[in-house]
Amino acid sequence: VVDVVTGQKLGPYETGEIRYRNISTIKTYYKRPKESAELYDKEGWCDAGYYDEDGRFYIVERLKQMIKCMDNQVVPAELEELLLREHGRDIAEVSVVGLPHNELGEAPAAAVVLTEQGRRRDGQQLAESMKGAVERNLAVHKHLYGGVFFVESLPKTETSKVNRPALARSLIRA
Structure with a gap:
């Protein structure tokens, strides 16, 4: 390695x-x-x-x-696991992708499909809470500089995996 x-x-x-x-x-x-x-x-x-x-x-x-933020590698699965651990009752699905950023290279961003309970919560507070969980637990280059996006569903491939390139394109347009 x-x-x-x-x-x-x-x-x-x-x-x-x-x-x-x-x-x-x-x-x-x-x-x-x-x-x-x-x-x-x-x-x-x-x-x-x-x-x-x-x-x-x-x-x-x-x-x-992998996402390259601040010249460091970010493993999306690490952020996804943390968000599910900290907010599992609110999150049905989550995927983290890198969005182009002039200064950082790529900015980690989370696309979140909410559960019924999550949809009843204040979206801005929930997004801030998710960002805070990442900031408290992970290195600075892993923070969600690209934001938290609440989506109805995640785009999938024919094999039912998250289509990360399509997701990143949709978040850039959002």
């Missing part, structure tokens, strides 16, 4: 680029060169994660989904 920017080796529980190869790792998508090029970085790696003291590896995100 190495730092995505510097290539330096990282220690246990530090999230970075997982570099591994074996015979079962796919090299490309069949007859889909564009998707293959988007999946892997220029050296052929595609996963972000960490390892523990026992040498077990944990994949937390695809590299292409």
Whole structure:
């Protein structure tokens, strides 16, 4: 596991680029060169994660989904898990994406589908509470500088995963 920017080796529980190869790792998508090029970085790696003291590896995100804020990597899943832990009764679904920002590079933004209980709460207070939870628990480059957006639903792919590029485009237009 190495730092995505510097290539330096990282220690246990530090999230970075997982570099591994074996015979079962796919090299490309069949007859889909564009998707293959988007999946892997220029050296052929595609996963972000960490390892523990026992040498077990944990994949937390695809590299292409990482957000680069203040020249630091932000793992969307880390913010999503925190928001669900802190506001689980209010959130039905959440996805964090990076929005273009002149000074920060990308600004993390949360798209939130509210539960019935969440819809009964004051939206501005709830958004501020969500931002505050992130600010209290995570490093400054992981704060929700892009904002909290309440949406009716999250765009999905054919495999029912959140379509992050489509989501980011819709938030930019919002």
